[in-house]
Amino acid sequence: MQTKTKKTPLHNTFCSYCEYTGIVRNPNFEQIGEEPLVPCPRCVLTKCQCNGLPPYFIEKDGMISDCDCRAIRMKINRIKTIYARSGIDKKYQWRFFNSFEANSKLAANAKNIAYDLVSKFPDVRKGLFLWGNPGTGKTLLSSIILTELIIRHAIEGRFIKISRTFFNKIRATFSEGSATYGTAQEIEYELQNADILVVDDFGVQRDSAWEQETLYNLVDARYEAEKFTLFTSNVDPYRALADLADGRVLSRIKEMCTIIELTGSDYRGNL
Numbered sequence: 001m002q003t004k005t006k007k008t009p010l011h012n013t014f015c016s017y018c019e020y021t022g023i024v025r026n027p028n029f030e031q032i033g034e035e036p037l038v039p040c041p042r043c044v045l046t047k048c049q050c051n052g053l054p055p056y057f058i059e060k061d062g063m064i065s066d067c068d069c070r071a072i073r074m075k076i077n078r079i080k081t082i083y084a085r086s087g088i089d090k091k092y093q094w095r096f097f098n099s100f101e102a103n104s105k106l107a108a109n110a111k112n113i114a115y116d117l118v119s120k121f122p123d124v125r126k127g128l129f130l131w132g133n134p135g136t137g138k139t140l141l142s143s144i145i146l147t148e149l150i151i152r153h154a155i156e157g158r159f160i161k162i163s164r165t166f167f168n169k170i171r172a173t174f175s176e177g178s179a180t181y182g183t184a185q186e187i188e189y190e191l192q193n194a195d196i197l198v199v200d201d202f203g204v205q206r207d208s209a210w211e212q213e214t215l216y217n218l219v220d221a222r223y224e225a226e227k228f229t230l231f232t233s234n235v236d237p238y239r240a241l242a243d244l245a246d247g248r249v250l251s252r253i254k255e256m257c258t259i260i261e262l263t264g265s266d267y268r269g270n271l
Contacts, residue, residue, distance in 0.1 A: 013043075014040060015040065015042050015043040017040060017041075017042045018040035018042070018044075022040050022044050023037050023038070023039065023040065023075070023076060023079075023151060024037070024038050024040050024041065025094075025096045025151070026038055027096055027098055027099065035076075037076045037079065037080070037151065038076075047068035047069065048069040049067050049068070050067035050069065050070070055070075056070035056073050075154055078154050079151055082155070083147070086146065086159055087158050087159040087160060088143050088198075089143070089161075092139060092143035092144075093143075093147075094147065095140060095147060096144060096147065097111065097114075097115055097144055097148070099144065100141055100144060104263075104264040104265075106261055106263060107137060107262060107264060109260070110260050114144070114145050117145065118145060118152070121149055121152070124228070126257050127228050127230050127256060127258070128142070128145070128257055128258055128259075129202075129230075129231040129232075129257040129258070129260065130142060130230070130232045130260050130262050131232070131234070131236060131237055131259070131260070131261060131262065132261055132263035133234065133264075134234050136263055136265075137262065138200075138232040142198045142200065142230045142232050143159065145230060146196055146230070149196055156194050156196070157194060157195060157197070157198070158190070158191060158196070159198040160199055160200065161201055162200065162201045162203075162215070167214070170188075173187065188217070188218070188221075192218060192221035194227070195227070195228065196227075196229075196230070197222065197227065197228075197229050198231075198232070199229065202231045202232065203215075203233045203240050203241050203244065212244055212245055213245070215244070215245070215249060216245040216248060216249050219249050219253065220248070222256070223252045223255065223256050229256060229257065231253065231257060236261075238259075
């Protein structure tokens with residue numbers, strides 16, 4: 001048998017069932033013990049001849065070639081690798097738009113804007129700043145956006161929560177006895193240059209001038225690099241952030257994000 005590999009290009013046209021991506025989201029994957037992402041059964045699996053067996057090659061007439069499903073299956077594997085290092089909290093992992101139930105006009109508006117943003121990405125000018133009282137679904141919606149963008153574009157995304165733990169992690173890099181000693185610049189570089197960054201609970205922890213400067217440096221770096229950023233906050237940014245870093249943080253956020261209010265009843269009981 002010849003071992004020369006002949007590549008068969010994947011059909012470029014997918015169907016509306018998978019939103020022309022070749023990948024279908026499986027919202028009930030945990031309950032039925034399946035994968036969260038699967039090749040579209042209508043436009044990908046109908047052409048599959050390898051039965052989903054890695055490395056997704058087929059042999060015909062003595063020639064080895066890529067199965068028509070290979071590109072999509074390899075993309076799914078790449079997405080899962082990226083997603084594993086995204087930092088999204090476990091309770092919000094692999095949540096999709098159908099997981100977000102809009103229980104108010106503000107929530108419905110936020111969901112529509114988020115869906116429109118995901119559909120148009122990367123041809124979007126601004127990220128989002130979602131603010132409102134605790135438990136209204138801000139973290140869930142921002143996690144959904146990050147999940148969808150990673151799935152659709154297989155690009156690096158990070159989720160960070162601005163908390164005491166976050167600042168302590170950075171502080172530890174300055175301690176010679178820490179396992180992360182000397183890695184502050186590496187951590188900052190990763191956050192500043194991630195293709196997509198979700199900053200959860202922004203504006204909550206700012207007890208010291210160093211913390212304020214750390215937040216400003218992060219916002220400023222992403223602003224200058226024109227990186228897509230999502231923020232969530234429990235406070236009205238126009239009031240709470242007005243004096244943060246002499247107003248420079250709010251000024252940057254207003255330029256790089258669409259500010260959306262998301263207030264209402266507590267959503268967490270539905271998770």
